[in-house]
Amino acid sequence: xxxxxxxxxxxxxxxxxxxxxxxxxxxxxxxxxxxxxxxxxxxxxxxxxxxxxxxxxxxxxxxxxxxxxxxxxxxxxxxxxxxxxxxxxxxxxxxxxxxxxxxxxxxxxxxxxxxxxxxxxxxxxxxxxxxxxxxxxxxxxxxxxxxxxxxxxxxxxxxx
Amino acid sequence: xxxxxxxxxxxxxxxxxxxxxxxxxxxxxxxxxxxxxxxxxxxxxxxxxxxxxxxxxxxxxxxxxxxxxxxxxxxxxxxxxxxxxxxxxxxxxxxxxxxxxxxxxxxxxxxxxxxxxxxxxxxxxxxxxxxxxxxxxxxxxxxxxxxxxxxxxxxxxxxxxxxxxxxxxxxxxxxxxxxxxxxxxx
Numbered sequence: 001x002x003x004x005x006x007x008x009x010x011x012x013x014x015x016x017x018x019x020x021x022x023x024x025x026x027x028x029x030x031x032x033x034x035x036x037x038x039x040x041x042x043x044x045x046x047x048x049x050x051x052x053x054x055x056x057x058x059x060x061x062x063x064x065x066x067x068x069x070x071x072x073x074x075x076x077x078x079x080x081x082x083x084x085x086x087x088x089x090x091x092x093x094x095x096x097x098x099x100x101x102x103x104x105x106x107x108x109x110x111x112x113x114x115x116x117x118x119x120x121x122x123x124x125x126x127x128x129x130x131x132x133x134x135x136x137x138x139x140x141x142x143x144x145x146x147x148x149x150x151x152x153x154x155x156x157x158x159x160x
Numbered sequence: 161x162x163x164x165x166x167x168x169x170x171x172x173x174x175x176x177x178x179x180x181x182x183x184x185x186x187x188x189x190x191x192x193x194x195x196x197x198x199x200x201x202x203x204x205x206x207x208x209x210x211x212x213x214x215x216x217x218x219x220x221x222x223x224x225x226x227x228x229x230x231x232x233x234x235x236x237x238x239x240x241x242x243x244x245x246x247x248x249x250x251x252x253x254x255x256x257x258x259x260x261x262x263x264x265x266x267x268x269x270x271x272x273x274x275x276x277x278x279x280x281x282x283x284x285x286x287x288x289x290x291x292x293x294x295x296x297x298x299x300x301x302x303x304x305x306x307x308x309x310x311x312x313x314x315x316x317x318x319x320x321x322x323x324x325x326x327x328x329x330x331x332x333x334x335x336x337x338x339x340x341x342x343x344x345x346x
Binding site: 014051055058064120121126127128137144145149150151152153 | 173174185187188200201202203204205206207208209210232278279280281282283284285287288289291292295296299316339341343344
């Protein structure tokens with residue numbers, strides 16, 4: 001009786017089939033690819049955008065260039081201080097470097113759509129207007145007039 | 161029960177995995193529906209073109225100008241009176257539409273001009289909140305007008321002709337003056 005029992009057990013194939021595991025992994029992968037936003041540049045400044053209610057969506061990512069303004073991260077505090085700084089692409093920049101940055105972005109956009117380029121200003125809420133004003137003036141001088149002040153949707157309870 | 165234990169020896173010890181894909185798909189669809197995809201949102205603004213010459217002096221009637229000043233302490237001064245950000249929207253709406261035909265409010269929405277002036281030391285958060293409220297005032301007025309005229313709420317997806325009629329009636333005029341520099345960060 002004991003012997004028979006043992007034999008049966010070894011006959012049965014144990015284990016869960018892993019045939020569908022790849023599919024599951026792929027689905028997870030696609031899911032994260034769709035949901036998460038690809039960030040091509042590491043943020044060197046702290047940007048916590050303020051809340052607002054009258055929001056517009058930015059439709060086409062390829063027509064948008066991002067200008068970050070905020071105080072340098074803890075890692076860069078020693079070198080760059082705590083004054084608000086501008087980040088273009090993946091490095092710190094000065095206001096007068098904005099035209100070149102915009103020009104570079106322009107070359108990637110077909111000429112017929114140059115008028116639709118939007119500059120997204122991702123500015124930290126605690127930054128003073130001085131630097132923002134400088135950026136705005138520079139954008140106006142360059143002729144980049146379509147601007148989007150990046151903001152988050154305000155939770156409903158404190159509306160108005 | 162007895163039958164169950166008997167058939168155990170015959171049963172292959174494996175979970176049927178053919179439905180696993182379906183389960184995974186269900187999960188995927190569930191996540192796609194419930195989570196919001198990270199979106200780029202913000203307040204879209206059209207900046208005025210730059211000109212080297214100082215802007216020409218415009219003679220405007222005082223009653224048509226809604227002057228909003230924000231100082232470096234993030235305090236608001238609206239037409240000479242201190243105000244909280246949260247009451248700005250309704251006040252601006254009343255000023256633009258002027259339902260009571262008040263002498264000191266705008267003659268008509270077409271004449272109303274909002275002038276926003278901040279300091280270099282103003283917090284960006286406050287600035288954007290003020291801008292947001294002023295935009296919201298206009299949005300609500302457009303919404304009202306659109307409801308009355310066309311029976312539907314105003315949105316950017318409406319045909320251009322409708323939007324043009326609305327914006328001709330209540331044009332969005334917001335002029336931003338060069339900020340003062342009293343509270344600039346050193």
